[in-house]
Amino acid sequence: MNSFIDGDFDATKWENIEPYTSDLLERKLTCSGCLESLIKDTSTLAEHISEAGALLYIGMTCDTESEEKRNSFLDFSSNVRPKLSEFSDSLNRRIVGHPAVNDLPERYSLMLRGMRTDIEIFRKENIPLKVRQTELVTEAQGITGSMTVEFDGEERTFPQMSAYLESNDRLVRQTAWAAMSDRRMQDHERMSEIFDELVSLRHQMALNAGFESFTNYMFKAMHRFDYSIEDCLEFHSSVESVCMPILRDINKERAEALGLGELSPWDVNEKTGAGPDIHGREPLRPFQTVDEMVEKLSEMFHEISDDLGSKFDKLVDMDTLDLDTRKGKAPGGYQYYLEKSRVPFIFMNAAGLQGDLETMIHEAGHAFHSLYCGHLDLIDERNYPIEFAEVASMSMELLTQPWWNKFYNEEEASRAKRTHLEGVVFLLPWIATIDSFQHWIYENPSHTREERAEAWLSIRARFGPQMDWSGHSEFKEVSWQQQGHLYGVPFYYIEYGIAQLGSLQLWKTQLGNPQKALDDYANAMKLGNTRTLPELFSAADLKLGFDEGHFLTLMESVELSLEELPV
Ligand SMILES: [Zn+2]
Structure with a gap:
């Protein structure tokens, strides 16, 4: 059993985490065996923190309208994560620079390769930039998550609207599509501003770390070794x-x-190919x-x-599924593994x-x-x-x-x-x-x-597929804003x-x-x-x-x- 952390502690607060990080940074290391226990204990601590962060993220994406949940997540991102990344860098240096590192078994070689890369790109001055990045991304997510339209007599989420895009009635498809793109156009200006700021922040991070471009920086940061x-x-x-x-x-x-x-864009989804049945049969409803x-x-x-x-x-059985679409839920789907409980959580917007x-x-x-x-x-x-x-x-x-x-x-x-x-x-x-x-x-x-x-x-x-966008060229120019990955x-x-x-x-x-x-x-x-x-x-x-x-x-x-x- 691991006795480094006994029981539970609230890993959303830095003051609770700090005693553990100090121990890991200060304890005496005399042999490769000590290094192995250090790595093991670091992993245990990381499980607690990762799960705490995951639960905050899950809470926020399940309820984007709750200011409290958004603030808790942002508080964690701006208070815990920066200190954590500084700690990780110091610890990485401690491990990689230790004379006994070469005695570590083969099992650790990939981990060490990752640590060396992380050391190479880490810059303390990038920490506040990353905090700002998270704020902007969260704002963008809030904007898209709260988008709904009045359609067919009701206020509807975008995932709910997708059903109309499979309708055999072309006019229904067109009106539904136009309602959604009009709604996106209401916020396109702010979404562009957010993106402008993200691009310049990211470029600055790359420069700070000694790279010519954010592309080269990210290939390292994402551990794209192969x-x-x-x-x-x-x-x-x-x-x-x-x-x-x-x-x-x-x-x-x-x-x-x-x-x-x-x-036209309401006849085929350019990303998924979804659309009405070409023989006019009723849409598939599994x-x-x-x-x-x-x-x-x-x-x-x-x-x-x-x-x-x-x-x-x-x-x-573990009851870690949130699958229904509803207003105020972030768009899309994801699986988030709760590292301490070793339980996967699934989020999606099923309609x-x-x-x-x-x-x-x-x-x-x-x-x-x-x-x-x-x-x-x-x-x-x-x-x-x-x-x-x-x-x-x-x-x-x-x-x-x-x-x-x-x-x-x-x-x-x-x-x-x-x-x-x-x-x-x-x-x-x-x-x-x-x-x-x-x-x-x-x-x-x-x-x-x-x-x-x-x-x-x-x-x-x-x-892209050859399509007739007439009447919607303004939306076409900013239609990349629908792809949340570009932001987050x-x-x-x-x-x-x-x-x-x-x-x-x-x-x-x-x-x-x-x-x-x-x-x-x-x-x-x-x-x-x-x-x-x-x-x-x-x-x-x-x-x-x-x-x-x-x-x-x-x-x-x-x-x-x-x-x-x-x-
Ligand atoms: Zn996936």
């Missing part, structure tokens, strides 16, 4: 040459089926209530394997759509990943790289496809699979869009808003692309050998963060690559499956 800026650019051009022709064909087929010369969704998912995962079934039931089912399965995949590596001792060993985290979630979406008849009759299940596979074709270009936009933003940190709009439009022309987690996006390529390979494995796919999945997820990214890919029998040839092999399988599915 791929480079050039690899991302190769990803973009592979998307352009391999995915774009397929996407254009899909859209052409849709426009013809709907009897339109050109699609469930009515969240309880129904959860019950059917439990059955589904049990049919796939006992292992996944019992893992899913664990989530339900009964096929996309909601996909989101729930996605987040369940993250939760499975967390549970698979919950046996690992140190927080750092469980803190899997995000590129691989998304393999856990995105592949779960693909691997569960054969069981979607739990939610549908045969015809609807085929439609759902088609929608999802077409979604893969749409998502890769959207990933290239967001990634490419971020590269442009931070390579040109002193850009004007006009230049930013121009850059966005030209990137959309490269990776800069540069976090290419991960989805890297992971989608991994997931498609697991899905191909499943087509030939379903059991092998599940085994590969479990084997790799259990490793957590104890292997490099390429090693994690290998553990699941996957290739990590960005080249056109690799894209071609995978997208050919997607096209083939689309052809085989009844239309």
Whole structure:
């Protein structure tokens, strides 16, 4: 048993944390064994603090209208996090600089690589900039989270509005879409101001740390050891040459089926490919209530394997799911692992759509990943790289496809699979869009808003579907504001692309050998963060690559499956 921390303490307050950090910084270290206990105790402390921060974040995103919850989160961000990052830096230096560090077992080598990188980029003068960054991000989240529109006689959240965008009545779609974009336009000015300030803060952080640009700084900060800026650019051009022709064909087929010369933004969601059924059938509605969704998912995962079934039931039993959409809840979905309790929490905004089912399965995949590596001792060993985290979630979406008849009759299940596979074709270009936009933003940190709009439009022309935006060109110029990652987690996006390529390979494995796919999945997820990214890919029998040839092999399988599915 670990006696460093006895029982519980309130880790949202620095005065409670400080005695522990002082101990860790001051205790005598005479051997590599002492270093190991130091690392273990640091990990225990980090579990407490991480969970305290997670609970504050969860509280705030579940109730963005509560000033109290927002203040508690901001208080933690501005009082605890800065001191914590200073402490981490001192402790990293203490460990890495200790003469016994070379006697540490191999197990610690990845952790040490991360520590050395963190030391390289840490600057005390960046701490207040990061505090300001969190304030701005929280403000942006508050603005988008509180957006609702009066529609169809009621005040509705944006996730609730998505249902109207699948309507077969084009006028309903158009009015719903216009109501949402008008609502966004009311706040676009403040959202632009926030973004301007974020860009300049971030550029300054990079300069302070001795980097030319925030891009280079972030590649280090995000521990991207195994791929480079050039690899991302190769990803973009592979998307352009391999995915774009397929996407254009899909859209052409849709426009013809709907009897339109050109699609408008209310005919197809440019990020997910969602839209009305091209044969005028009623929209897919996999469930009515969240309880129904959860019950059917439990059955589904049990049919796939006992292992996944019992893992899913664990989530339900632990009662750490907040799934319904409601006003005042932050948009989107996420899984947050509570490190001390070793329990995953899932957040989403379910409104009964096929996309909601996909989101729930996605987040369940993250939760499975967390549970698979919950046996690992140190927080750092469980803190899997995000590129691989998304393999856990995105592949779960693909691997569960054969069981979607739990939610549908045969015809609807085929439609759902088609929608999802077409979604893969749409998502890769959207990933290239967001990634490419971020590269442009931070390579040109002193850009004007006009230049930013121009850059966005030209990137959309490269990776976007051909659409008629007439009457909405102003909104088009700022439509990037819908992508919260640009505000909250800069540069976090290419991960989805890297992971989608991994997931498609697991899905191909499943087509030939379903059991092998599940085994590969479990084997790799259990490793957590104890292997490099390429090693994690290998553990699941996957290739990590960005080249056109690799894209071609995978997208050919997607096209083939689309052809085989009844239309
Ligand atoms: Zn995810």
